[in-house]
Amino acid sequence: MKNVGVAILGLGVVGSGTYKILRDHREFYKETQGVDLSVEGVLEIRKEKALALGIEESKIYDNIAEIVSNPNVDIVVEVIGGVEPAKSFVLAALHSGKTVVTSNKELFCKYWHELEKAAKRTNAGLYFEASCVGGVPIIRTLIDGMQANVISNLTGIINGTTNYILTRMTREGANYQDVLKDAQKLGYAEANPSADVEGYDAAYKLSILSSLAFHKKVPLDKIYREGITEIQSCDIAYGDELGYTLKLLAIGKNGEKGIEVRVHPAFIRKDHPLASVNDSFNAVFLKGDSVGDIMLYGRGAGDLPTGSAIVSDVIYAATHSDVKYATFKNTQQAEPGVKFVNDFRSRYYIRFTAKDRAGVLAKVAGILAKYNISISDLIQKGEGCENLPIILITHETNEYSVRRALEKIGMLDDVVSVDATIRVES
């Protein structure tokens, strides 16, 4: 039986989950994987936290040097999060030739090349399944399951907090602020929710996932990002009437014009498999040239689901002798020659408020036509009121055309306000 020692850096939510899984499954892994995984150390300054989990005092460290110099530690699990001190700790482990397993999306998205360089130098393993979409094995799938395919499209619901909020807004017709407060009470959203609700968390993950899917480093700054804070529940209801569900989508496309990466709220048709991904569940939808459409669905966060991904990497590292690194050039920026699309194409849901006067629609339609935008659906509400909402969905068009057309529409005398612009993905 092979003995493999594990150290866990940080006993927060994911660290504690990881510890519990390793502790409770030790015999199971011996039987089914032929490997004895023992936790040889934890790095945690809150000693009482470690003791409460039943960890022996002699294995609780407050100093990374003691862990990376411990010959019993083969694999270092980093679940601290954020850039520092996680980065220094991971580099120290790699320098000592320890394999690293991490759930740290921000670190990985920003310093992938640097970590990989360090890992290669000592031939250490570097695994990051837990950095994206929690327990869903999307990274292993991209590297070892879909690698026969040229992937043209990756669309994901990859942030649980925003999906929980949007699901409740959809079900209850409640407004954003009320649901957010409730989500914070229930632990689904942080006290400072901006990383989630502004789309940063999804953008980190999209950077990692689209880099793997498209075999080109997709840096964070190439990702268009828009959060859900401005979403009004009436738009969710109008969209529903037209057959759509609103989700915060992370979208990566790779086509002739280049790579297109964006995180923003979007309507999708109710019969799309992503439309029924609700609450804090996540899913990633991929399109490969051979496989066609596939989707992976599961829990994107939480102590045990993310711990499952961590321990899956630990077992993989413990039972495979060769490491397959990602194949990017060692650069933090985009490689020269890789093109990125800014003026992407989409359909658009537009809501504006107009005065109830003859000819308003004709003027609006005229402006849209000037920018080659054609209308596929239209609802007009509240007949007889002085001001009334008009909702329309366009056919596919360019982002820049829509922006310019909306500026012009906003300047019409009969238009009181342009209230909402939401992309519609097909």
Add this chain to the structure above:
Amino acid sequence: MKNVGVAILGLGVVGSGTYKILRDHREFYKETQGVDLSVEGVLEIRKEKALALGIEESKIYDNIAEIVSNPNVDIVVEVIGGVEPAKSFVLAALHSGKTVVTSNKELFCKYWHELEKAAKRTNAGLYFEASCVGGVPIIRTLIDGMQANVISNLTGIINGTTNYILTRMTREGANYQDVLKDAQKLGYAEANPSADVEGYDAAYKLSILSSLAFHKKVPLDKIYREGITEIQSCDIAYGDELGYTLKLLAIGKNGEKGIEVRVHPAFIRKDHPLASVNDSFNAVFLKGDSVGDIMLYGRGAGDLPTGSAIVSDVIYAATHSDVKYATFKNTQQAEPGVKFVNDFRSRYYIRFTAKDRAGVLAKVAGILAKYNISISDLIQKGEGCENLPIILITHETNEYSVRRALEKIGMLDDVVSVDATIRVES
């Protein structure tokens, strides 16, 4: 650059798809995987088929011996299907130390232990992702993605033909025979459809998948199997009224009482992620003790989707030096000590035709109560007719109790016939 030679045994649908993928992606794999995969031989007696694909004449063989003795061939892809001659060919390849990649579910399900023994002897790789659920990477996920979990439940829609037929019966209210004929015309069903519609194909796959999920060999003969040939569209419609969708499910459970494996039509709630898996799409839903619920969705058959799984295994074999075999004892039967559950628990949809007389329902309810079966839903149709259908759904109960109760109900004077019994899964 590593050069790896591939031979393809059989240029049927999957073989041709595999060849096309390898041919069209050769440069792509060099770039992204660092490996040059060349097709060094095909075994195909229909020479013109190979020539039409653009294969050089010198690489077309009609004799397995020439392929397994060819030093340029490292990996042998078996896509012939069925037991013989596929089995002899695979064994010949393994004896020569060639790694084998196969899509052959019947062969793998029946002779897994024998193939694995042969592979271990020469340290050859043995990969079978394409044997189950086409392009969906469910085998890699079970082996390398979910291995941190004790899996208690695996539920799948793993046969495309039956899902296509049931989807059309559901949408159109059409009857089984008509849709089957249409499916045969369109190439979704074979001229002799019994392997699909009687559930054999799903049972082969369930045997493989549940063996991997539960780390115990689950032999074919332990799987309860029931096809879709008796399904009437009126039951699909009544189920719809009660909030359920009908699917052919492959179900594996592993609990305290033992392993329970069954393939049969079943109603599932419309909001279950499997309920929206339509047409020829497949999906597998897993429950792990750490990860919770996860689902993989995609195309379960077809030249390119299954070819994608084959080539994914080929690349994996070409880029990983160590082989991880499954961990069963070398036996074709169930291991002694492994318990299997026959009298499984489920909810039941029951439809029977009764004479419109007072007291029928009371008598039926009385019999059910005697067997400890309680009713959760009931619809009675066609009031005023002489004979009328009564539809009920039970709470969870034992299979054997239901069978005995239905025998008694069938003997009641006022009951004309017991027309349908369909399990309801939650």
